[in-house]
Amino acid sequence: MTNEKAAELFRRYRQTGDIKIRNELVENYMYVAEILAKKFAGRGVEYDDLLQVASEALISGVEKFNPDLGNQFTTYITPTITGIIRNYFRDYSRSVRLPRKLYALSAKVRAAINDYYRDNGVKPTVHQLSQILGESEEDIIEAMESKAPVSLDAPVKSGDGENDAPLYDVIxxxxxxxxxxxxxxxxxxxxxxxxxxxxxxxxxxxxxxxxxxxxxxxxxxxxxxxxxxxxxxxxxxxxxxxx
Amino acid sequence: MKNFKVSFCLSDSKYFTAVRLAVGGVCAAADLDVDSAEDFKVCVTESCLILKNCGFDGAEITLGTDDGLIAEICGFDGASLVEGQNEFSLALISALVSSCDIVREGAAISKIVLKV
Missing domain, CATH: 1.10.10.10 (Winged helix-like DNA-binding domain superfamily/Winged helix DNA-binding domain)
Structure with a gap:
């Protein structure tokens, strides 16, 4: 499909809301969703799941795109789908956000374990951590189960200090x-x-x-x-x- | 300490965090250091996955500290049990705990006993 024909279909869809036109446009640009899903596949989320997320973003993009604003659809939809996939990775990695107190205690527990190991050459027990940190053993156990949420967009230090890359690029x-x-x-x-x-x-x-x-x-x-x-x-x- | 039992449905992975919390609590009661406790938590949850691979829908975990730390993980409600591919899991579990005994129903593993 040529860009001119696609633009014409987008205009007709905006005017009529005809689902057949929308579906024709979605089918025409499905390759974008497939390419982006493949790009992010193999990093802990199944390709089929990513393709579904990318396809939903594509449909939503087709429904919202205005060809008269001057952009090509592919220019508009690529960062949109990429953003949706990244959000999906974030949500997939942890569906429940940690309470701030638990998050802070989790960091303290990790630090206390490292300090104890450095000073004594063995890892501490929960009881010892409880005494060191002045927290209940129950809270320590819960904090140990709470891994800090990590964003796949978070930059990973490259070593030279200049070319930091997002985590998903280095996994x-x-x-x-x-x-x-x-x-x-x-x-x-x-x-x-x-x-x-x-x-x-x-x-x-x-x-x-x-x-x-x-x-x-x-x-x-x-x-x-x-x-x-x-x-x-x-x-x-x-x-x-x-x- | 009396035995502590947890029974749960294997099909829902969110229960595994609850299992890890429970096992972590018993490890603390047994005064294990945090590394040994983490090894034991991983072995218990992996044992649950073995039972799931063998076709069980649920697992009952019995934890005790009378003679060292012991966990018995038994499968229940398995309609069609299979042998499953568990050699690698069992090899690694054996490397992480003092002893690992398995009980089979036919070819399927139905019970795993872990001891630290």
Missing amino acids: ADDASSFERFEDADALRTEIKKLDPTEQRVIALRYVEGKSQAETGKILGVSQMFVSRAERKIIAKLKEALTK
Whole structure:
């Protein structure tokens, strides 16, 4: 469909509200929704869910677009759909907002755990955290379950201080934290000593660049479980390499 | 401490946070450090997912601290039970707790007992 024909259809739709015209326009621009859904797929939300969200945004965009304001529809709808998808990611990551008090206590708990570990070499118990922070054990337990909401739009420091990127651009990035290890041969040797399941986690996360959620899906376990397993494996490798 | 029981529907993932809170409370009562408590919470919720994979609709978790910290996770209301793909989950659970015993009904896992 040419831009002129599309503009004409938009005008006719605005005049008549004819659903058939709207649907013809939606079908014509569905490729935009598909491209944007694919761009954001594989980051913890299914492609089909993203396509549905993008399609709803497309329909809404078609219904509101005015061709006489001077923009092409694709110029108008692309940032609109992108924004809707980002909002969906935000809502998907946490459907319940944390009370401010709980959020503040959660941060205090994390800091207290780190301080205690630094001073004593072991992690504290809930009872000890309760004494340190002067809060009830129930509140400490609840705060420990409350992870701070993270926006996928939040900038992630690049290191050079200039090219900060949003979080969703760096999730499952190819960059490997194993680059910190200087002796790659020693690392390879230690990885071979891991059991097959642990090697599979490492391969998926650091060779294939899968996110924890993707790795969990492939292995049939939860993202949280992959996170714990990964932490254990890395600790094991670090210990072996620093002996 | 008397045993503490939680029974819930496996189909609704929002109950898992409630389960983690309950398990976290018992871990605190057992005076586990925060890392060990997190490992145990993950193992209990993962055990629930194993039962779900095997076809159970609900799970009952019994937590006790008489002989170390013990969690028994039993499936119930399973219409058509299957074996499920749980090797990886079980291997990792075994790595995180002191002992992990499983009970099967046919090929399906129907009960998991975790101990720290």
